[in-house]
Amino acid sequence: MTDTLWIFIGGVTILAMQVFSDLRRGPYYFDLISEQIYQIGIRSLPLIFLTALSIGMVMSLQFGLGLEKFGGKLYVPKLMAATIIREIGPVFTSLMMAARVGAGIASEIGSMVVTQQIDAIKALGTSPIRKIVIPRVIACLLSIPILVAFANIVGMAGGLIIGSTELGLDPNYYLLKTLSTLSMADYITGFFKAIFFSLFISLPSCYYGLNVTDGATGVGTATTRAVVTSSILILIGDFFLSKLFWIIQKWG
Amino acid sequence: MIKVSNFSKKFGNKIVHKDINFHVRKGECLGLIGGSGTGKSVILRSIIGLETPDTGTVVVNDQTINQLSEIELIKIRQKVAYVFQGGALFDSLNVFDNLAYALKEHTSLSESEIISRIQSTLTQFGLYDSFNIMPSQLSGGMQKRVGLARAVIMNPEVLLYDEPTAGLDPFNTKRIQDLILRLKGTGVTSILVTHDMPVALEVCDRLALVLRGEIVEEMTPKEFYNSPNALMHKFIHGESF
Numbered sequence: 076m077t078d079t080l081w082i083f084i085g086g087v088t089i090l091a092m093q094v095f096s097d098l099r100r101g102p103y104y105f106d107l108i109s110e111q112i113y114q115i116g117i118r119s120l121p122l123i124f125l126t127a128l129s130i131g132m133v134m135s136l137q138f139g140l141g142l143e144k145f146g147g148k149l150y151v152p153k154l155m156a157a158t159i160i161r162e163i164g165p166v167f168t169s170l171m172m173a174a175r176v177g178a179g180i181a182s183e184i185g186s187m188v189v190t191q192q193i194d195a196i197k198a199l200g201t202s203p204i205r206k207i208v209i210p211r212v213i214a215c216l217l218s219i220p221i222l223v224a225f226a227n228i229v230g231m232a233g234g235l236i237i238g239s240t241e242l243g244l245d246p247n248y249y250l251l252k253t254l255s256t257l258s259m260a261d262y263i264t265g266f267f268k269a270i271f272f273s274l275f276i277s278l279p280s281c282y283y284g285l286n287v288t289d290g291a292t293g294v295g296t297a298t299t300r301a302v303v304t305s306s307i308l309i310l311i312g313d314f315f316l317s318k319l320f321w322i323i324q325k326w327g
Numbered sequence: 328m329i330k331v332s333n334f335s336k337k338f339g340n341k342i343v344h345k346d347i348n349f350h351v352r353k354g355e356c357l358g359l360i361g362g363s364g365t366g367k368s369v370i371l372r373s374i375i376g377l378e379t380p381d382t383g384t385v386v387v388n389d390q391t392i393n394q395l396s397e398i399e400l401i402k403i404r405q406k407v408a409y410v411f412q413g414g415a416l417f418d419s420l421n422v423f424d425n426l427a428y429a430l431k432e433h434t435s436l437s438e439s440e441i442i443s444r445i446q447s448t449l450t451q452f453g454l455y456d457s458f459n460i461m462p463s464q465l466s467g468g469m470q471k472r473v474g475l476a477r478a479v480i481m482n483p484e485v486l487l488y489d490e491p492t493a494g495l496d497p498f499n500t501k502r503i504q505d506l507i508l509r510l511k512g513t514g515v516t517s518i519l520v521t522h523d524m525p526v527a528l529e530v531c532d533r534l535a536l537v538l539r540g541e542i543v544e545e546m547t548p549k550e551f552y553n554s555p556n557a558l559m560h561k562f563i564h565g566e567s568f
Contacts, residue, residue, distance in 0.1 A: 191415035194377055198411075199429045199477075200404035202397065 107210040116218025127226035131233025139242040152252035155234040164227040169272035173305035177280040181301035184284025185294035215277040220269040264320045275308035328353045333383035345540035356517045358531030367520040376400040408483035412490045414474035416462035452476045468499030486517040
């Protein structure tokens, strides 16, 4: 178990170093990057829309029901805004992306390893890091923060729908309270979390994909490991990042 | 041209090669033969830097492959082509894009020049009408031919064939064999890993038998066929060693 952990940490660190070293040098495959942005970002929009909307609606309902007992229903917009922007938006979007994109990346690259396509990329004088890994990492870095922003808006819209229809809050009041609660620091915190979570998804998924052994079984194992590892990294990373931003805000 | 010296390799605790030594002269075709799992493909992969030997050296064109970085290997791989056993075609690209891959990457040819080079190569390989076909729609024999076409399109100096006729019917085997002979006629240096003895005897200038991590015999196909060595006899006639 400890060996596997160290091998993973070492492997992902080496992969990250190769990615950043190759990123400085080029060449850059913009067509591959745009294709991955479409696959990772645009094609995830319906999934993120549905999950963000339902989470926003459920949270608003739960907050409303809970706070109603203490006469605190009016605090629902404030609570919703802070929770979604700082935590729920980045974390849930990233977890959904880990499941959809992390699994996709690991299985696609894993299948390419099994069918010797990764070897063929090398044998034809090109680099799988530049051709396969970098486009996926960049696509995640560009798409996930935008998807998080989209999820934040949809989640808060879900909260607004429930707030106005079920909890009897005035929509204008809800909007006003939402906007007045949020500060620039909240947006920045959510944005930077999304950047880190993009790396937590793309790098382990590429690593597991590139290190597939044992054919089809190995592809399945790599896919499971990619999703589990990315999810754990997101959840543990969220705590440390929240703590870090909290310290930074206190200093500021 | 190619020199492999004191080559050893093990995977985990399994020793695949103990001490492999051979060389291939310019324009020559060496056949590496031996039972399944004797690590012939490992030797081939090491020549292009896809594997690294534990000890020993692999020299191609006076450059020690196992001492080069990935970036330095990229230059070597433009001159040394590898024909994969299953073709290893990029399944997200059609036949044209598979062949255009290296041309777009390493040459400054215009789009029209690339199209014309690919057209002429596909015609040579009997695939002139396969331009827009995806690899999944090709038969095994066609995939191998496209793989071979992709390998030769950059006019390599060295060609490494990894069981190019495995799993093919006699007609397609003959077709691949003729293509290899035609390429050999252009002066390309090559190494052929195969179990297909008729093809090896027909195509290769020399044959090397890999057994228990070593090359136990190296001779011309004629000497090989007439060898009094019991191992050779057993291998040709499919008997257990």
